Amino acid sequence: MKHRQDYAARLKELVNQLAEDGTVVDEDSDLVDDVGLSSIDIMELIEQLEDEYDISFPLNDLAEIRTIVDMAKELERLVATR
C-alpha cells in the first residue's frame, strides 16, 4: 500500500516534467505562484493522475490544493475511497 510520501514523490516527478527547465520544485512550493503551472498544466496533471491511479478527481477540491503536499493528501484520500 502506498503512503503519502510515495504520492508526493511521484507528483514531484510529474510536476518537474511540466515546470520550465531550471524551476526548483519543492513539496511545499505553490504549484501556480512558485512553480508557474498554468490551468492547462494542472488539468493535464489531473488527467495523468486519474489514469495512473484509476480515480476520478473532483474539481470541487481543486481550490484547496496549492502544493504537492496538498495534492498528495487528496490523492491518498481518493485512492483509499475508490
Place this chain on the structure above:
Amino acid sequence: MNLVERRIAAERLPWGEANVLGITVEVDGTPTRGIVNGRAVVLAGTNNYLGLTFHPDCVRASAEAVARYGTGTTGSRLASGTYPDHAALERELAEFYGARSAMVFTTGYQANVGIISALADRDTVLLLDAQSHASIYDGASLSGATTYRFKHNDAADLDKKLKRLGAAAGNALVIVEGIYSMLGDTAPLAEICAVVTRHGAALLVDEAHSFGVLGATGRGLAEQAGVEDQVDVIVGTFSKSLGCVGGYAVSRRHDLAMLRGVARSYAFSASSSPSVMASARAALNVIRRDPSLRQRLMNNARVVYGALQQLGYELGPEISPIVGVHVRDPDAALSAWQFLLDRGVYVNLVPLQGSPGPFCLLRVSMSAAHTEDQLDTIVEAFRALRDSAS
C-alpha cells in the same frame, strides 16, 4: 491598498498594451463588413453563422416590437417580464424541437447557469466534457454538485468515470456541446448517448454553436446524430445563428416548466427586451423555411478550411463554421492577428488562457453571408501571413 486596488493591480489582461480585448467593431450595414481600429475589414470572427443580423424580416419585426412594446420589459419572467413575444417564442421553439416545453432566458450564459444549477445540487454528480464553455463550469460551481471532467470527446473516459460512480451514476448529469467553440469540433454524440443510457445517467447537450447549423432542419447535433429522443435537455442561444441575444432550454423527455421557479438566472434577471424576442422569432422562422443558409454556411466553411489546410496551417480536427488556427507563441499570435487586420480581415485572437491546448488561436468564424470576394480576402490574407513568416 485596499482589496479592490490590490485585485486590480494584480490582474493582467492578455496582450494588455495592444488592447486586443477592448476593440470596438463598427458594423457597416451588413453582417460581414465593418470597421475595426479604423480599418475597413471583412468580419470573420462574429459567430453570425447565418448572417441574420440584417435580415429584413428580423429588422422589421424588431422595429415593430420596439414601437409597440417599448425598449425593455423592466421585469423578470416570473413577474411582469413575460410579453406576448416571450410566450410565443417558447411555443415556437417547443414546436420546432418537438419538445414538451421550452424556457427562454435573457442570455445563453444564463440558460446554462440557470438550468445546470436548477437540476444539480450537493447530492448530484456532474460530468463535464473537459472543453466545456465557462457557463457550464459556472453552472456546475453554483450547483454545489460533485463535478468531474472527462477527456474531451472521449466516450471511453466518460464510461470509465460513470463506472467508478457505481449506483451514484443514476444521479449523474453528463454535459457536452454540439460544436465546441474554439476548434469547431463536434461531440461523438451517438457514442456518448450509448454510454449515458447504459449507466442510467442524464444528458444535457449545449447546442449554442450547432443550433441553426447542423441537422436536416437546423435543430443541431442531436438531430444530425439521430439521438434527440435520448437527450434529456438541450440548451442553446439566440446570439449566434439567430443573430440577436438570449438563451433557451428545451426537452422532449421532460416538462421543464417546474424549473422556472428554481432556475435563479431565469427568476432573478430582467427578461429580454421585446424587440429581441421579436427578431428571434423572425430568425427562427427564416431558419425553418430556408435550408439554403445552412448549405451556404457549410460551403463557405469548406472553402476556407480547405484553403487554410492547403496553406499548411494547423487547424481544428474537422470542417466546421469555426476554423481554429493554432499559433504556438503569444507574441507571434498577436503579430499575426494585427497582420490580418492590416490586410482587411478581422478574426478572434484567443489567448492561451482561453484556448483548449498549449497554443493561442486565430479563430475564424464563417457566415452564410460571406461573399466569394470576402472568402478570397480571408484566404489571401492568410496566404500573405504564411509567406511573411517564411
